[in-house]
Amino acid sequence: MISLAALTALCPPPAVVPPAPDWPRVEDTLGMGLPQDYKELITTYGPGRFCGFITLYQPHAPSEWADLTGPMPARLRGQIEEVRQAARHPWQLPHSPEDLFAVGVTGNGDYLFWVTRPVGTPDEWTVAVNEALRAPWFTYNGSLTEFLVSVLSGTTSVPMFPKDLLDLAPAFTPSPLESGSPAAVARTPASTRVIRDWASAKGYDLPERGRIPIEIIEAWKQENPN
Template sequence: MTSLAALTALCPPPAAVPPAPDWSQVEDTLGMDLPQDYKELITRYGPGQFCGFITLYQPHAPSEWADLTGPMPARLRAQIEEVRQAARHPWQLPHSPENLFAMGVTGNGDYLFWVTQPADTPDAWTIAVNEALRAPWFTYNGSLTDFLAGVLSGTTSVPMFPRDLLGSGPAFTPSTLRSSTPVAGARTAVSTRAIRDWANANGYDLPERGRIPIEIIEAWKQENPS
């Protein structure tokens, strides 16, 4: 049984879901490929919450707070080290912030990240969970779908998650908000062709694929405020 089959047997998806995004376009926008299990998971479940607690970021979500293609992943990556250094006793990070890409959040403000190593093998990415960008961190050596199946079956215990998370059993509640359709030529807050062209024209050493560093995104915003 595949991880997705195990998850859907444990926690049935909605009978009807919004159309899946154009994954090629999403990956072009992000400048990186995404794990296949994530794409299948979003296609099967659509937007919503697991156990009224875990929300996965969606491409082109109506709110930037849950938009995989919006500013949150880059913003959180930049804030991880800022929060750590601001602490009286900085803690050790289990992964470099540059290797973390946020793709989910909980009702308690815990963040779910992909550990994007190896960068060119997204199906090998593992999971890290963090409590509001502070210590502690929890790492899971498996895919996102494996992680969800483990959490919802009770076989994977995440210390920062509520003990009564499964008190009413595993369930998925669809969101009533619909993802927004990207408009051709519209600017996005994460990586775009415009940002890459600007960076290359201004002397930045930026490869054709891969995440755009937050400092380049911020520099582009300063030059293009409108």
Template sequence: MTSLAALTALCMPPAVVPPAPDWSQIEDTLGMPLPQDYKDLITTYGPGQFGGFITLCQPYVPSEWADLTGPMPARLRQQIEEVRQAARDPWQLPQSPENLFAMGVTGNGDYLFWVTQPADSPDRWIVAVNEALRASWFAYNGSVTEFLVSVLSGTTSVPMFPADLLDHTPAFIPSTLESSTPAAAARTSVSTRAIRAWANANGYDLPERGRIPSEIIDAWKRENPS
């Protein structure tokens, strides 16, 4: 059984999905090839959330925080390095920043990356999970589809994921990319996490939970223009 077949057995794809994107054009835009399993995954499921927790980035979507082809992957590499260097005891990255390409996010603001080595063999890329721009990393030696199957079946436990992730039967929740959809809520969560990480790295006393003061949001926007 292929990893995609195993995933569809766990999480039924929606009956209707958007037309498959032009992957050649997307790869030209990115300047790199993409793993075939990811392309098959997006073509099969379209936009949405796995297990009510994991959202994969998509090409050419309105939200910059979910846009695989936008500035988000490069911005996250920069932010991770800024947060790391600002720490009292800078922590080690599992890979050089240039080898990390963001391709997913969780409901807690954790990020999923491809480790893009070897650069010309995307089907050999593995998955790295970062805990919301902090020091904690988890590496999975397999594709993103294999990662989803392993996590959603309970075979792999990611330390930064919630303990109750599998309390309910895994499912795929499809979404449109309009502002009133779950995708927009996921975008807001990611953006909030990024603002908190930036604020803490820049000397603001900001608690982990609760409302972010408007002056901090304004300062973040000035430093991170769209």
């Protein structure tokens, strides 16, 4: 695809990447087809970060925080309206939560979503970005690969992204887990007990039982990115 060629020219992929996922199995797990450009992106780049900032979710990733086939996409979809309604002045949503499927996250806790319309035609899906499940929202009328090309080339400016994102040349940094580092180990999802203990130490008013508010989860993730 032209957009992938443009992205690899702008931001070269690693020389060595993990084997491509079993895409039919991935799509069967999700119960839906995936955009062809996403499958080519993951096959070409593997896990890692664009500009040290944008991380795409991977199928069957070792950490639930980055697992496309894990609980995070559905969990985030369910929390969008919850966070909005909890606000003193709820904001208008540009897309129905049912139409959003999380596909990535940034170093600042912004989420990247596919807008899964039209249903059943994933190659026509567009991209939405929001700030930690709150307003503001930004919608890009194109594929995920086209979004990356546009952002990393400086053509598109996403309001919630850092102003200095492109101060250095665009680059892709493979995750240590897949880079062959002997010290790399598979990361396991943090337990709720770990997050509760951290929140208590930080002075958050968190009940011993029940769902941990997304604000606290996001704060924990910011302080514990690895």
